[in-house]
Amino acid sequence: MLDEGLKQQLAGYLQRVTQPFEIVASLDDSAAAREMHELLTEIAAMSDKIALRSDGQDARRPSFSLQRVGSTSSLRFAAIPLGHEFTSLVLALLWTGGHPPKVEQSVIEQIQALDGDFNFEVYMSLTCHNCPDVVQALSLMAIFNPKIKTTVIDGGLYQDEVKARDIMAVPSVYLNGTHYNSGRITVEELVAKLDTGAAARDAAQLTAREAYDVLIVGGGPAGAAAAVYAARKGIRTGVAAERFGGQVNDTLAIENFVSVMETEGPKFAAALESHVRAYDVDIMNLQRAKKLVPASEPGGLVSIELENGGVLKSRSVILSTGARWRNVNVPGEQEYKNKGVAYCPHCDGPLFKGKRVAVIGGGNSGVEAAIDLAGIVKHVSLLEFGEQLRADAVLVAKLKSLPNVTIYTMAQTTELTGDGNKLNGIRFTDRTTNESKHVELEGVFVQIGLVPNTEWIKGTVELSKHGEIVVDAKGQTNLPGVFAAGDVTTVPYKQIIIATGEGAKAALSAFDYLIRTPAPAAERSAATA
Incomplete structure (x- = not known):
């Protein structure tokens, strides 16, 4: 499962584990479950303080929890946390095993003092570079406060949940079943939101x-x-x-x-x-x-x-x-933000796999985003306000070589349309002919400076x-x-x-x-x- 380099690196980290804990897997007959079991078996073999059980009864399958002996902490991964989330997995293993986190002691004390029942679910993508901070923050909170439960969910693995909840941007956090936050948020910010008296004390x-x-x-x-x-x-x-x-x-x-x-x-x-x-x-x-x-x-x-x-x-x-990031400031942008309107193609691109999207902006950022997205989505429409794309020539040449990209120049975006729940298209004016055009799609990435x-x-x-x-x-x-x-x-x-x-x-x-x-x-x- 892991290559030899990662195995050696992980084995070295796990030498820091001082407290015994169990990995409890809830598995089914899927290929993902077999892959997860293989990963967990390799991890458990690296430390005599880690035991693996495969008799978990969680409804999400495949998934696994980390349970410290003598503790009621609840941290679950409904994911195979590799890619950008491999570091999150390593840290969760270390923290569960007693290795201290590199967080101010005052923050740990705030986490431990939080009172209430907090059931967090965080949807992430293995290609999202913003997600690990949120995953690690919520993992830390679950490990250090038994009243906090955290489940980390790979949107690519649990696509039915993503569709049911209309999740179109990651990381997306739910608290007790209700949407709580979208985008990057640090552990300090999460604690501050939950600890209502923190702002006055801080001031x-x-x-x-x-x-x-x-x-x-x-x-x-x-x-x-x-x-x-x-x-x-x-x-x-x-x-x-x-x-x-x-x-x-x-x-x-x-x-x-x-x-x-x-x-x-x-x-x-x-x-x-x-x-x-x-x-x-x-x-x-x-x-x-x-x-x-x-x-x-x-x-x-x-x-x-x-x-x-x-x-x-x-x-x-x-x-x-x-x-x-500059907003395009047209009707529909704020209404459908995180419901089809996005600003980070690397984070949210995988959520639009096989769908039609648009990129607004013909500079380097816009053209790079369109190139990246073209390898994931069904089709990309790129809209540029001026007469020609402003990106570097090598990027423009690459973009024009892609078969699933349409380029619109002299295009002034006038509206991002939707059905009231999520985005369904983009309307723009052809500045050469003054004709209004509408393109049906599921996502728009704003890249205009x-x-x-x-x-x-x-x-x-x-x-x-x-x-x-x-x-x-x-x-x-x-x-x-x-x-x-x-x-x-x-x-x-x-x-x-x-x-x-x-x-x-x-x-x-x-x-x-x-x-x-x-x-x-x-x-x-x-x-x-």
């Missing part, structure tokens, strides 16, 4: 923190680089991030970051956070900025007000809030006509002590490697500002009091 703790020398808002490549460079100067550094890694988490393959031949977005994002945590940096995840209040005088404190009510203060601030996350600072920081933060060659904004870096700025070419360079530059500029701008006397006195 009070944040407001009480000592002022920073450099506060970075945003934890993508630019923010991470800024944090490393600031921390290496020995100054008090903080990072407030909605989710560490930013848009990188939604990127599949990264092949142009110099010195790294190839990696995946979530793996790169985890490496960014790990690098920052190697320094004395105060990382505050799940924090969304709401307002920036400039310093009242040169060298004074800039305030960042957060959505949860907390307030952070710093002598200098680096804004690296990045950008997000990015929007800078700057709504919260409009009227405070100077923005370009495109909503980007205007910066000079040193990353300085129009406000003293406020710098910016990455995709959120006017710096051209939105690339990871450029964002990291700009983040480093902004940190060096902020340090230069600090050493040349002494704090006001009142603040110096307060700091030494």
Whole structure:
């Protein structure tokens, strides 16, 4: 089942198991059940602390649960967790076997304190690079709190359930039989949603923190680089991030970051956070900025007000809030989001196997998405607003060579149509003839670029006509002590490697500002009091 390399790797990991547990399989006569049994037999043979039983009575067959001896925890895989989910399987085995997770102890304590009956079902795809974070978060919660039950379901293996629940995007989470969340969500976010008093406690703790020398808002490549460079100067550094890694988490393959031949977005994002945590940096995840209040005088404190009510203060601030996928903003888009309208072809493409889909956008992202989808779906229609595709020539040539792709140029999308429950087509205007056309299909993937996350600072920081933060060659904004870096700025070419360079530059500029701008006397006195 597993190749020799994976066997050796897994056997090494399982040496860390300290507590005995059972794998209890519920099987039938299907080929998938035989494949699952083969995988589980190989795993059980690697550790004398793991026992395999095949007498499970779960209604979902094939499936298996991990049950620690003496515990009532409930974690079940209705899946053969290979592909992107192999890491999730390894971690579940280790955590069930007593190996500690790399999660803050305060988060574990929050999980253990959750009270109530929580029955989670998470539908995933083995090709989805966003799914493992959600699978691992819910697995961790089930292992550390017996009141939480988690079932991980492969949508490809249980297609009848996917169809019955009209699931058209993964990861898709159900809680006690009701849809709870679609898309990536971290364990911290899940716990915060379930622990209703967490936001108020968090806000009070944040407001009480000592002022920073450099506060970075945003934890993508630019923010991470800024944090490393600031921390290496020995100054008090903080990072407030909605989710560490930013848009990188939604990127599949990264092949142009110099010195790294190839990696995946979530793996790169985890490496960014790990690098920052190697320094004395105060990382505050799940924090969304709401307002920036400039310093009242040169060298004074800039305030960042957060959505949860907390307030952070710093002598200098680096804004690296990045950008997000641009919406097409036509009728039907929001109504059918996750019901046929999708933004991640790598995550959700397998759910449209054998169906007809469209891609909106003729740049590199759109054309790459269409090429990927063409190998899975029945037919792809690609719509481009302009006269010709804007992607690299090699990608365009590849796209045009595919027999199940239709390209529409001069096409202005006007509506995403549906039956009230799910999407059934796309309507567009031929800008050459002004004729309205409708294409029947089951899915639409929007790939039309990015929007800078700057709504919260409009009227405070100077923005370009495109909503980007205007910066000079040193990353300085129009406000003293406020710098910016990455995709959120006017710096051209939105690339990871450029964002990291700009983040480093902004940190060096902020340090230069600090050493040349002494704090006001009142603040110096307060700091030494």
